[in-house]
Amino acid sequence: MKKVSIIDVAKQAGVSVSTVSLVLRQKGKISDATIEKVQAAMSQLGYVHNVAAANLRSNTSNLIGLILRDFSDSFSIKVMASVVQELEKQGFMVFLGQPQDDRASLERCLLSFKQQGVAGVIYLASDTTRPTLPELVRQCPLPLVVVSQSLMEENCNLVMRDNRQAANLATRYLIERGHRSIGYIGGQVDCLIRQQRLQGFRSALVQSGMVYKEDSAPACSDDTHAASIATRQLLEKNNTLTALLCHSPDAMIGCINGIHQVGRTIGKDVFLTQQVALIGFEDMLHVNLTSPSFTYVSSASEETGRQAAGLIIRKLKEPELQTQKITLSGQLVARESA
Structure with missing residues (x-):
């Protein structure tokens, strides 16, 4: 079967080859009627536009490399979904890489991006213990946008969550509801x-004339069992506590168990001393299937993805664009737990 060419489409539509080319590239001033004729001809003939070949000829690419190292992190997964959705709206496709936590794996990923001809790279940072990027990412010669869950000390195009604001907002909400411990x-x-x-937590307490106590914020491993033990021990040592901020979804689930172990319940009534109010830092649908539903400060994951996608597109269109740093604030969603 003969392959349908752009010449065949032009003949079928009764227009020039250059007009068909302009329609395919979405360039020039072409009337809606002409565009419809060309699209109808392509549909009738079964013409498929080879974007890769067109990109090669014009030395452009509609591919964006996306690096996601941690598929267990719900925030990163939500950001990835938002990035893909937004880029596809703008005619871009995503080439996904998941390097392991070693230099050689990351190097292979970036080399693969180069071989595939990606136009730019979005890097979803997963290491929450380092304020800097891996050297290979920092030296990436392609347009780069970094998404981070924490504030980073990097001079690069960056989209970040404002953790200080989120904790400050959550703490002030609890204080306004009468909580003092x-x-x-x-x-x-x-x-x-x-x-x-903790900086945001501490600042909210100080602003309200309250004292921050180190032993009221126990650190623990990122699992439900550790959070349950930490909660139980904290409440046993300080039975005046009436509210808790939960670091993660696992911490939230662990807190529930720890609260029940000491004979207390979850709720927002500060005057019922057996109740403990809980606030999380991202929507946890698997937890909110139960009662009570949980108050949380949104992680702004969808907006983070939109901003990252928009920033990489702007960088591709304006190579001289100054370095942008976008910090996103969370919104408090009040439900039954606080």
């Missing part, structure tokens, strides 16, 4: 997200 559960000591949230 508030704790923070979870996150390992060297976790930057934890450190930044």
Whole structure:
């Protein structure tokens, strides 16, 4: 069967080859009627536009390399989905790489991107203990946008979550509801997200004339069992606590268990001393299937993805664009737990 060419499409539509080319590249001033004729001809003939070949001829690419190292992180997965959706709207496709946590694997990933001819790279940072990027990413010669869950000390195009703002917002909400003894559960000591949230937590307490106590914010491993033990021990040592900020979804689930183990319940009534209010830092649909539903500060994952996609496209269109740093604030969603 003969392969349908752009010449065949032009003949079928009754237009010039250059007009068909302009329609395919979405360039020039072509009337809607002409565009419809060309598209109808392509449909009738079964013409398939070879984007890769066209990109090669014009020395352009509609491929964006996306690096995601941690598929277990719900925030990164949501950001990835938002990035892909937004880029596809703009005519771009995503080439996904998942290098392991070693230099050789990352090097192979970046080489693969180069071989596939990607136009730019979006890097979803997963190491929450380092404020800097891997050297290979920092030296990437392609247009680069970094997405980070924590504030980073890097001079690059960056989209970040504002963990200080999120914790400050959550703490002020609890204080306004009458809580005067508030704790923070979870996150390992060297976790930057934890450190930044504790800064926001502490500042909200100080602004309200309250005292921050180190022992009210125990660190623990990122699993439900560790968070359950930390919660139980904290509540046993300080039975005046009426509210907890939960570092992660696992910490939230662990907190529930720890609260029940000491004979207390979950709720927002500060005057019922057996109740403990809980606030998380991202929507946890698997937890909210139960009662009570949980109050949380949104992670802004979808907006993060949109901003990252928009920034890489702007960088491709304007190579001299100054370095952009976008910090996204979370919104508090009040439900039954606080």
